[in-house]
Amino acid sequence: MEIEPKIMSQVKSILGEFGNKYLTNEGFLRRNNVINDLDKFDRELMTKLFKDPLIHKNYVEKIADTEVFKLNQFIEMFEYKEFWEDSYTKYTNKIGLTANRKFIDESADVVLDFPFKDTVLKADMAKDDLDRDESADEPFLNETIAKPEIDELLEPKIFANIKKYDQNGAHKTSNYSNQDNLIIKGNNLIALYSLKKRYTGSIQSIFLDPPYYFKTNKRSDSFSYNSNFKLSAWLTFMKNRLTVAKELLSDDGILVMTIGIDGNSYLRLLTDSIFQVDQHPKNFIGEISWRKTDNQSNIGDFANVSDRILLYRKSSNTKLFKLPLSEKAKKEYSYSDQIGKYRRANILDLTRGRYTYKIITPDNTVLEGPWMISNGEYKELEKQNRIHWPKNGKKIPYGKIYLKDSLNKGQISSDFWDGSYGTNQRGADEQKALFGKRLFEFPKPEKLLENLLSLTSNEGDLVLDFFMGSATTQAVAMKMHRHFIGIEQMDYINTVSVPRLQKVIAGEQGGISKDVDWQGGGSFVYAELMEKNQGYLKDLLAAKDMNELDVVYKRMKVGADFDFRVDLDKYENDAERKALPFEEQKQLLVKLLDKNQLYYNFNNIDDADVRGLISDKDYQFNQSFYGKKD
Structure with missing residues (x-):
């Protein structure tokens, strides 16, 4: 079942004053009519909405002694399919990555992941x-x-x-x-x-x-x-x-x-x-x-x-x-000389070689390339004993790449x-x-x-x-x-x-x-x-039966912050809600909590009813953390 937010109920009540203009005989919204008249600043509709205390509180802001109706935010409420459903469908002709017909890159929705039994898998679940x-x-x-x-x-x-x-x-x-x-x-x-x-x-x-x-x-x-x-x-x-x-x-x-x-x-x-x-x-x-x-x-x-x-x-x-060089890569350094372990590197390359000059091999064969290094670079390597000649097979010169140098340089992934x-x-x-x-x-x-x-x-x-x-x-x-x-x-x-x-x-x-x-x-x-509503959330999720759930709810009524749109009288007196299975009632109470108030805000740390809950050292730590950076 679904509990209609209090503010939506109030809006529907006002819209009902206009007969079938904004509501069907069954009480469903004619969304396009509402949105079109709001976009046109329909005087009669705007006046009725502006005068309602609940709407005024949540959608009117005073700027420089002038009261401004936050029309765009108010209209957004009608552009979504329905509050507290899983999709919040918004209509648009944009093409892009979507989920439930809503564009992820533009979505301002937030998903919170609650760690509790029967709904989020937990370590001790059998x-x-x-x-x-x-x-x-x-x-x-x-x-x-x-x-x-x-x-x-x-x-x-x-x-x-x-x-x-x-x-x-x-x-x-x-x-x-x-x-x-x-x-x-x-x-x-x-x-x-x-x-x-x-x-x-x-x-x-x-x-x-x-x-x-x-x-x-x-x-x-x-x-x-x-x-x-x-x-x-x-x-x-x-x-x-x-x-x-x-x-x-x-x-x-x-x-x-x-x-x-x-x-x-x-x-x-x-x-x-x-x-x-x-x-x-x-x-x-x-x-x-x-x-x-x-x-x-x-x-x-x-x-x-x-x-x-x-x-x-x-x-x-x-x-x-x-x-760092892997153990497999280290094994490629299978040669050694007085300097250390090394692997050989090609100097002669028929495809990539750009230099031609003569090199005489140990068996007096003359090679002319093409070489990948210049004649000057080759002579420098030869002087440093950094040319490798195979003992067997065709006599072709190779360069030497030493393990100690490679260890310092590493390898690309x-x-x-x-x-x-x-x-x-x-x-x-x-x-x-x-x-x-x-x-x-x-x-x-x-x-x-x-x-x-x-x-x-x-x-x-x-x-x-x-x-x-x-x-x-x-x-x-x-x-x-x-x-x-x-x-x-x-x-x-x-x-x-x-x-x-x-x-x-x-x-x-x-x-x-x-x-x-x-x-x-x-x-x-x-x-x-620092937990606020989060504490009630944990207690709700730990409840094992309706009696325990009712005890938590009574405590919530005294100290918890509820979603501002929720009508608790409707919740308590709804016969359909009372007939729901225990787990669904638990989930429903979780839904009613104001998720804005899961934890205490730092901006409220000096409020009298918050400061008394914090030790002096924790208070000083927060000031240090949010204060100057060293």
Whole structure:
């Protein structure tokens, strides 16, 4: 069922005063008639709307002693199909990437991902939970908030429960420095907007392993975020986060994302539009096919053994860094002399050679090219004993490329990464070594992150991952001497992510530790977005029966912020609502909460009823974080 927003009920009541001009006999809106008369500033209609207190409060603004009716915002309400439905269809003749007939690149909707049982898959869900989840109501899994509903949702939030972790353990802190590493617990979209003031244009590398889009429901993704999105919700979900992520990137920053084959083409189109690849083709760097599995199944038409890694840059002038030489590449340096190991390089090339001159071989054969280097360059190499002559076969000169020089220079990446870059099995083994069990179904290995961070950043650069999970990105960043920011909303941040980083500080020797000679050290700051309606949300989702749900609702009536359009009297007295199953009533109450008020806004930190909830050290930390940058 659907509860009609209070403001829409009020508007319909006014429109009803005009007979059948704006409403049918059945009470349905004649939208075109309403919009046309609003566009023409119909005096009678505008006067009635202007005088209504509720409409006046929400759509009239006083500017320089003149009251202005926000007509465009008001009209938008009629251009959408219906409030609180999944599509919000808007009519237009534009061609582009769409979901539910709405253009993703122009959509101002926001998708929030709520981590709660029966609607978003969670780590402790048993198999019978997964079976039941297939019929869950998807719009509540990843709730879409339409533009007219967004007010303060994306304002910077207050941080609370702040601690700094280092080799001496956890302790309170009241200051924040750009040299600090940061972990945030809270909704990642809201947290990203809280980073904007301090970090816009500052982040060198963003790595994302987002919830994948699958064409069919997946049972195995049962630990963190729900991956059983509708395409429409998933595209909006990703668009929201990628838009602000691009703002946080430095001018020479690079975005890296892993994605499965089902979602790859959709994510490419979406990210192409955000990074304006149509105007700046080089902003899309490329796509790597990564062999993610050690084994191969024998089911279906193809065995899915690879994921895709997409790379984008904010500026087309940005260059990728070289990768460390792989073990396979090192084996190519199979020759040696008094200088060291080397591999041979062609000097004679019938296609690319541009120089002709005579060279006499050790068996007195005369060769004239064509050569790839000039006569002067050849003589210099000969003087330095950097010419290789094969012992057997045809006597043709080669140059020498020494391993020690290549180790310093590195190698460019190919577009295929095999199992030597790490596989999901290796990631699972790393989890087992740290925690004694496998935590995620498809964990990324530290070796993969080592190569991606080598490709996109230097020591001292800032790395962001806002789908933090078990903190693989942050662990690798710490071992590679990068600064990092991680965001995670799931409760396992305190049972998996933070403990893992504590182990890294203590010098754990798993993953890439031995490769990079990690000996421990470092620190990070942990902070939570300060909950407001989020606390009621958790209590609603924890309710096991109608009695518990009613207790939470009574508390909500006293202290919660409801969506301004909701008529609670109608809600309480609606017989159809009372007949709904328990889970649907729970979802409905979640819907009624004002999502703008999930967390406390920083702008309200000095309000008397907010300041008293914050410790002095947390208050000072917020002032430091949102204040001057060092």
